[in-house]
Amino acid sequence: MIARHILDVKESTDLEDAQGVSKRVLIGKNEGAPTFYMRHFHISPHGFSPLHSHPWEHEVYIISGKGSILVGDEEAELKEGVAVFIPPNTPHQIKAGEDDIELLCCIPAIEEA
């Protein structure tokens, strides 16, 4: 078993084309995860993730805060308790509003994490 608190996990803040985003890989390749990875993101007020697209899906859960998400040409409100499935190959971006946002974003096991 690996059990650890988010604050004991190294934080990255140098995400390309993002603003006010910090990322922690809670369970990834280094933890021996065979199928998928769990990452934690914090987005500061008015911050945003990159608007990008890739061949793998995302599964997102909003832990706290408020904001919005754009997926293709659809937009949805984000708040605590909302889960989002982002299909593969679909442009997407998460934006924080007046509040910061704390979320989990899970991805299939790929080389990046």
Add this chain to the structure above:
Amino acid sequence: MIARHILDVKESTDLEDAQGVSKRVLIGKNEGAPTFYMRHFHISPHGFSPLHSHPWEHEVYIISGKGSILVGDEEAELKEGVAVFIPPNTPHQIKAGEDDIELLCCIPAIEEA
């Protein structure tokens, strides 16, 4: 995109060998998830998940509450912000303490969800 609040997702409370547990499949087979599924669990005070083992891993994140987890012969404290990797084929059980626990538990895409 599929975006929905946990309270808009059907709840199951008939989990075998569990006590005080409710389960919601936030993103599963029905949502078209190709690789892994995201489920939300609520465990009432002094409730517990089944002590069981299976050939797939779990990735767990504690949203709120306090309790403990047993994985093999190891035990760890659970509280808000703790992530747990449960390897395949390892007996495991989550127990709530005085508080209830709210958590996410992700699994590879299998037939059950």
